[in-house]
Amino acid sequence: MSSTISIFDTTLRDGTQGEGISLSADDKLKIALKLDALGVHYIEGGNPGSNGKDIEFFQRVKAFNLSAKLTAFGSTRRKNSIAEQDASLLRIVESGVPAATLVGKAWDFHVHTALQTTLEENLAMIHDSFAFLKMKGMEAMYDAEHFFDGYKHNPDYALAALRKAAEAGADWLVLCDTNGGTLPGEIREIVGRVRAELDTPIGIHTHNDCELAVANTLAAVEAGARQVQGTINGYGERCGNANLCSIIPNLQLKMNYSCLPEEQLGTLTSTARYVSEIANVHMPVGQAYVGNAAFAHKGGIHVSAIMKDAKTYEHVQPELVGNKQRILVSELAGQSNIISKAAELGLDINNNNEKTKEIMNRIKELEHQGYQFEGADASMELLLREAFGEFKPIFQVESFKIHVERTQAGMISEAIVKLNVDGQQVHTAAEGNGPVNALDNALRKSLVQFFPQIDSIHLSDYKVRVIDEKDATAAKVRVLVESTGLDNSWSTVGVSGNVIEASWEALIDSFRYALMNMVKLEISGNEKSERIGLSNH
Template sequence: MKAQVFIYDTTLRDGTQGEGVSLSVDDKLKIAKKLDQLGVHYIEGGWPGSNPKDMEFFLRAKELNLKHAKITAFGSTRRFGVTAEADANLNMIIESGVEAVAIFGKSWDFHVTEALGTTLEENLNMIYESVRFLKEKGLEVIYDAEHFFDGYKHNPEYALETVRRASEAGADWLALCDTNGGSLPYEISEIVTRVREAVPTPIGIHCHNDSELAVANSLAAVMAGATQVQGTMNGFGERCGNANLISVIPNLQLKMGYACVPDEQLKQLTNTSRYVYEIANISPPNVQAFVGQSAFAHKGGMHVSAILKSADTYEHIKPEAVGNTRRVLVSELSGQSNLLFKAQELNLDLDKNKPEGRAIIQQVKELEHQGYQYEGAEASFELLVRKGLGDYEEVFTVESFKVLMEKAGEQEVMTEATVKINVNGQIVHTVAEGNGPVNALDNALRKAIEAFFPNIKEMYLTDYKVRVLSEQDATASKVRVLVESTRDGHDSWSTVGVSANVIEASWEALLDSMRYALLGRRDEVEDLQPEETERQGILNH
């Protein structure tokens, strides 16, 4: 049976101390439900005595009906010169109605005398009395030994005495904190081992990432005997962040043989990570380990050739284990293996011994030399492959397009686009306005196509990006436009256009987006012929 490591998530408290991270009470409740679904054991919701928002969270969290996690409050030991029974913050923790609490106290003698301005003995009394008070109230108590590793390095005897007092008072856990994030894995391992020898209470670890070692330090602590790991989703937190549980959990579970969350829940890891990014309104980094979009992306031709034979050649775990997927990118570095893999994904019959494959690869390389990039525009790439294999029939062709912009005096800029397309031999000429040239072109093209394919109304653009490719050319620079589209908010796809003219590049990406949306619908045209009056209405818009 696997040894259990308990996961303590502090995204809702420590994570929100990160720059640019702000969560409403509703946000925190949503994330708490998601964390419970992942299978974490403790969810630290905040500090009841610090602000009304945190107290509201605790009161509303009682209605969540969580299946795995304990909602946990955070606080400090009693204040200097005040009894535990009279301490306002400790009493607010009781009022919050939580089952568990993490209280922090000072482990570093330097902090006791300089920051708290009290004696070393009084600090020990503050720890003991606070833990004992909360235990007498029936709470599970996690004692967070703040700055423990720095304190141990400067005065090991006193640092050990602080956790001994917490243990003697009945603490259920002793969480050793690398608060400044400056310790190294070998130091963490040695000190955790020493604490385990000195006290009988189970050990937890709380690491910050200031030396880019929070995950490594957490793993080292577990190897030394810690059985609780504190951290945050995606490593959110003050300064450089906290230990990233998105990396800690799969490393412990898939590589080190510990049980953290149920195996089925582990498959929710990628979804959970992206959900938290979305709620926090932060763009997830593609290169994030385990869950990033690029975590299992393969680009080099030799790599893909090996992946086709055995995924283990260039993947350290199966992406499905953490809910991610394998991706093969097509670029100027690609070989036929990349193309074969993508063809398999698209259910296209591609024979590597035929010239079509080599011709498509050569075309990709030439287009990427011009500035196209298909790594983030897989819909355009699919159209390119289908055309190269003769597996694509044009749904419509463009006769012409025109964009007019006018600004008179202080009036807003007026933009109008005119589009003429040919659908099954019929010329459709439409005009539409928009809040800019791209929007106007999109409206005009959509209006023309809707007459034949009403379902195109379900499609809309969700993102539009422009990148300058040759900055030295200033306003004459070539640009690359990426357009992301969706159908009813479910399926999404991206397309690309490149030109020295931003309108032409946008138009090219828009056309590919429409064509991709209409794949396989060429035969529907005859059944959806617009009536003559409707057609006349389009012409006279």
């Protein structure tokens, strides 16, 4: 590969400025360890003096021997003051981190309007602050705030700000597109001019207000930047920061730069999804490289082609970034989709199998009724296994009843469920904070006496979608349930004109899928497998 690009992750600082994102000190520690395992070079932990969570984080992270350089964030000294007495700079030094990033103005408009000081004083603030950090033996990075806007307005002053940081010993000059309004061609041209003027290594920090943060970062690297700043999943203020989950594989797989060791690049998808879970922000399914649909194929012609050679419709091997190919089965599916999906499950079918045609017609009929299986892989697997005689339901539902009552204490929901489990009738009742929760509790209560591991399964997401809004309250609804447990997660679907019945369908599929996998893991021997409807294959 060609030269190395230093990856600077600011998820724990800039990423937390995104709307709806709030990380505790525990959350930040978990993410820091995950980022360190990914192999990024710098982890910006926040401002060690700005709030209690950041102070706690910097104290606790010392117990971990991170390979990445932990970096503190702050700003240049206050105007008309002394760097050695600046509280923010002192807290950075006291935090004990090996590196620091200081933000300082590079746009004369901001110096006059935001700082309300002179251009000369701002340059002195930059110089004094970096000289102080270098005197303390720290690696120091200058985040030149609004650099590109400043350069377009007054290039001489923007360059003067960089020179002052460099004169004071700054190790990196990071050019920031703070408002996210610069275009890739401008980025490439301006970074090239800076490289021609200065010898200090250049970094790039872009925002996504024009949906160009990744493109702008790549343009800067082409022009000579050697440090890239960004966040996991592009979290950040307004429209977000540059997304490292796209930047890293683009640089390494497409542009031949070295960013991460190959085996660690293979953990990129799991890292992105882990961070989204901790941040409690759902990832877009179509997110490049790491999204659930990034390598998903639905059209029959596409699937037929990738079965011959995946390169026909995949720009890289999904395994390189830790993702995987997915074949979606829907009303658009051809036989190739069914064959590929069945092969993935170990089912023995072929192009001429009449059963394949039957299943395809059945799926199209169900999707016409409102079902969607591309987001409900568990329901699809049950459907395929049952059609090929690989699965028989472990329990049968005889009936269920819901009772909802309003009392002085509020609304109370009770569910009564009758099941037949391996020939034994089970009759249970349970309350919940709503009808669906009551059904979930009653079903769980019925099954846990036979399958104790049911206790480890919980419903992690529940979505209701009206299929045909013009029918108003008589419309059909589609319910998608996501469940978690057994070191896995899976999704199931139900459809009905009654939201409780649709929810019940999705819940039943969820438990049947879980039990099927429990049995496959725990029960061996032909006799037991035949009893619960699983053949060995």
